[in-house]
Amino acid sequence: MKTCPRCESSIDDEASYCVDCGAPQTEAAAEELDEYVQRQAQQIAGDSGGGGDGFGDGSAGDDGDGFLSTEELTDREQLWRRGCYVAGYGTVVVALTLVPQIGAFPLILGGIAILPPVRRLTAEPLGSPLKREVMAGLYAVLVLIGAALLFLL
Numbered sequence: 424m425k426t427c428p429r430c431e432s433s434i435d436d437e438a439s440y441c442v443d444c445g446a447p448q449t450e451a452a453a454e455e456l457d458e459y460v461q462r463q464a465q466q467i468a469g470d471s472g473g474g475g476d477g478f479g480d481g482s483a484g485d486d487g488d489g490f491l492s493t494e495e496l497t498d499r500e501q502l503w504r505r506g507c508y509v510a511g512y513g514t515v516v517v518a519l520t521l522v523p524q525i526g527a528f529p530l531i532l533g534g535i536a537i538l539p540p541v542r543r544l545t546a547e548p549l550g551s552p553l554k555r556e557v558m559a560g561l562y563a564v565l566v567l568i569g570a571a572l573l574f575l576l
């Protein structure tokens with residue numbers, strides 16, 4: 424067994440990367456990682472027109488939870504955001520046509536709550552943005568209340 428120079432956990436003699444912190448343990452592994460990080464940085468720079476810095480020693484950049492899944496996360500994030508916009512605006516527009524009825528108001532609230540900019544606004548008082556599941560749950564509850572009111576009244 425040898426010790427990782429970065430995080431000091433014990434790792435296998437043959438291991439190319441530290442299992443704990445991912446630091447490369449051989450020249451070849453370091454080069455491989457460098458190339459990988461550079462490719463990722465180029466891709467991100469091409470996608471967003473900026474960034475690419477901050478990829479030092481195998482740690483992730485500012486955007487993304489880890490450099491290994493950056494691409495996948497961005498895709499899912501975009502899909503999610505598009506869905507939220509469609510559902511949110513759709514709900515608000517439909518609700519506005521129902522406005523004299525009391526059930527329209529929970530629908531409008533729910534539609535607004537699910538819009539991505541609102542989720543970002545919640546980051547200020549709370550320290551971190553509300554989870555998507557929370558926003559989706561809030562939306563579902565408000566829409567259910569609105570629909571129930573529309574049917575019952």
Ligand SMILES: [Zn+2]
Nearest residue numbers: 427430441444
């Ligand atoms: Zn380590």
